[in-house]
Amino acid sequence: MKPDLIPPHWEFLARGVSSEVYRVRDDTQSFVVHLAREDPGFQVVQALYPYLSAAGVILPEIYQTGVYAGYFFTVSRFIPGRSPADTDDFSHALNSLTQGLSCLHRAPLLLRPPAALKHLYSDLQSGYSWHRELKYRFAKATARLEEASQYQGLQDILAMARVTELFENLARICPAERYWLHGDLKPDNLRIDKDHQVALLDWNATRLGDWVFDYASLYLKSALPPRYFTETLPAHYQALGFSQRHYPQRLWFYTLYQGLMTLIHYDLLQEPSISVFIRRFQRRLQALESALAKPAASAGR
Numbered sequence: 001m002k003p004d005l006i007p008p009h010w011e012f013l014a015r016g017v018s019s020e021v022y023r024v025r026d027d028t029q030s031f032v033v034h035l036a037r038e039d040p041g042f043q044v045v046q047a048l049y050p051y052l053s054a055a056g057v058i059l060p061e062i063y064q065t066g067v068y069a070g071y072f073f074t075v076s077r078f079i080p081g082r083s084p085a086d087t088d089d090f091s092h093a094l095n096s097l098t099q100g101l102s103c104l105h106r107a108p109l110l111l112r113p114p115a116a117l118k119h120l121y122s123d124l125q126s127g128y129s130w131h132r133e134l135k136y137r138f139a140k141a142t143a144r145l146e147e148a149s150q151y152q153g154l155q156d157i158l159a160m161a162r163v164t165e166l167f168e169n170l171a172r173i174c175p176a177e178r179y180w181l182h183g184d185l186k187p188d189n190l191r192i193d194k195d196h197q198v199a200l201l202d203w204n205a206t207r208l209g210d211w212v213f214d215y216a217s218l219y220l221k222s223a224l225p226p227r228y229f230t231e232t233l234p235a236h237y238q239a240l241g242f243s244q245r246h247y248p249q250r251l252w253f254y255t256l257y258q259g260l261m262t263l264i265h266y267d268l269l270q271e272p273s274i275s276v277f278i279r280r281f282q283r284r285l286q287a288l289e290s291a292l293a294k295p296a297a298s299a300g301r
Helices: 042-054 088-105 113-119 121-125 130-148 153-173 211-223 226-239 251-263 274-300
Strands: 011-015 019-025 030-036 062-068 071-077 178-181 190-192 198-200 207-210
Touching (some): 088 153
Antiparallel strands (some): 011 019, 019 030, 062 071
């Protein structure tokens, strides 16, 4: 927007591809003015309010919408809090948590020891060192998870994982092949307060997503290189007749937390203490060691 159209007391906050965000203060409170070139469709957001509020997600209450100087504007409540994008602590915690969970993910036996033990006995007796490999992976994963627990950013990650879980549940209120997509879920659009409550901002890209293309790729992301999501998948969208604007450009962020949530099987989301999470896996490993020792002892007789 042209500078001469912006009142001097408006405080610039952010600029996107087709929108700008300002903060306006009065004597008692602050407001956010969101200016967009395209109709942001906030009626969609208002339709979701009951579901999101019931799930504990803080939403920017919308006071007024209209058109100003050719722009669609929305005046909403200013929500204070910190963005995880503003701290290195978030990046460190995310890196440690991702690496630790990846180690556990590559050792699925740790997640399901009773069902998997029978398949290992013949390998153990033939000399294959499953036991040592699992102990190595678990020790490495434990070290990374304990490192993640040292960072304040870990609680931010868990809070955002719960937001992702919420969107998973929102799919159930939509037709089978369609679901709600925020469209711009990223650290910059989240505010987390001292109690780790999450405020989800910037709803102008919210839309009904296509289950086949968007949602399926959530599970492909962890097994495919980044290039697939920056080059291959957009090209695939275009080949199918979708324009670039249909491709969720922030899908990587949504995918990341969906992947984390899947890897940890909700254990860490339900138990905020990572030390309890680690001890749980340590008990599983001890049970595994005991079970593996029995056939080895029998073979030695």
